[in-house]
Amino acid sequence: MDFDLPESATAVREGVRAIAGKYGQDYWDRCDTEKRWPEEVWTELVKGGWHSLAIPEEYGGAGQGLLELAVALESLAAGGAGGAASFMYLLTPAFGGLTITRHGTEEQKRAFLPAIVSGELETCFAITEPDAGSNAIAIGTQARRDGTDLVVSGQKIWISGVERAGFMVLVTRTIPAAEARPRTSGFTVLLVDVKEAVAKGTLTYRPIPKLGTNTVASSMVFLDEVRVPAERVLGEPDQGFAVLWDILNPERILAAAGGVGSGELVLEVACAYARERAPFGTPIGANQGVAFPLARIKAQLELARLMTYKAAWLWDRGRPCGSEANIAKLTAADAAWQAADRAFQTHGGMAYSLEYPVARMFRDARIAKNIPVAEELVLAHIAQHELGLPRSY
Structure with missing residues (x-):
């Protein structure tokens, strides 16, 4: 080792x-x-x-x-x-x-x-839909064959970066969910020329006002007879679920890496303030009520980092890493949120001031517990696949 x-x-x-x-x-x-x-x-x-x-x-x-x-x-x-x-x-x-x-x-x-x-x-990724959030099986965006092309119609939501993207990695159905046997068949992953489709009026998007992570827009995307040549299918037609999981596991691992880094940043900001702030003549960081929660977060971040690296190591070697990717995402997102929450508390009333970066970090950290997969679904996966408990959904 x-x-x-x-x-x-x-x-x-x-x-x-x-x-x-x-x-x-x-x-x-x-x-x-x-x-x-x-x-x-x-x-x-x-x-x-x-x-x-x-x-x-x-x-x-x-x-x-x-x-x-x-x-x-x-x-x-x-x-x-x-x-x-x-x-x-x-x-x-x-x-x-x-x-x-x-x-x-x-x-x-x-x-x-x-x-x-x-x-x-630059590229973006489109899977989530208004009526099919975490349940990818239920997506309704459909691609029909027209000669050698596929023609796509449907709606996606929370698609980040579409306004910058030249191409979109789009998950669609080529066999309706009701007809697919098994349920995971009938998916096709496409490379959609965003700028061409926008110019033709077959793809439109509308940014969603957001609480945080405002350095990139997240949009509603509407696809109306978007034509995609057959040579832009990624993987095999109707067999895109394998491709999809090979997108989702790295996404969770990288989200975990972002959580570890973000947690380290906000912990550094909190500790700097705790070393300098001395309203009663002694830095507040000398108080165990301030120091111990920060120390615990450091421990949590180190554990999350180890699992993130392990999951990435496994993926690079072509080995199964679904549970490791989920555990990394779960622990890193929670550690990052705990760090942001504790930084807010450490700063006291000054955390509410936009002169400090704590407010931005606080807003950005919270969403990581929900995306790219909600922590409840991560826990359900661990319960089923690692503990052998009955499937809950």
Whole structure:
């Protein structure tokens, strides 16, 4: 057993931290307030190849793995980005880069991966629907065959980054749920040309006002006879559920990495305040009522980090990692939320002031307990698959 990170991952940590260190909390607060993408940071990540770590070298990437991608995300979050870092590494590096690398044809890889590496192409992912949130089996977006094309109609919700994306990784049904045997058959994953469909008026979207994570918009998406050539099917038609799970597990692992990094950031902010604030002549951090909860959060973050790295390590080796991905996501999201809540309490009334970054971190941390999968469903998965308890849904 070796708990040392490989040199590739430590180099990633140092490189991404160096970029993050150039930008203070004021920068991230401005991006959130102005509801704008952190373009300056993204440009630096692309220029250094830090976003294309898991893309094979033959297509211009670094030829590394999900572990390095997770370390990069964690480092960016801990370096100041907080919750914003997760979207910067999920939308294009994971949903586009990882998915096409694993499931694309050679023609698809050559068409899309170099464009992702160069920064010319960004992607988003569309699965969630108004009537099919966590229950992917129930999605109603349908693709019918018309010659060699597929024609897609339906509605998606909470689709982040569609306004920037050149292509969307879209999960649709090619066999209606009522007819599919088994229930997990009949899914097809498509690469949809967003800009072309928008220009034709067959794809429209409407941003949803949000409580936090405002550095990227999340939208309602409407698809009305969107035409997709057959050569843009990812994986096999009607057999897209395997592709879907190979998207969802990395998504949960990377979300966990973002939670660990965000938790470290907010813990650092809380401890800095606890060392400086001395209303009665002694820093409040000397009080066990302040110090012990912060110490407990540090322990929780270290445990979440270990499980996140283990899940990424397993995925990189093609081994089952569903339970590990879920446990990593559960523990990291909870630790990040506990850190944000305790930072709020540590700052007292000043936490309510927007002059401090605590409010943004507090808002961003809460949603991680619900996405990309609600903690109740994670617990149901663990109960069923790890404890052998009856399925509850």
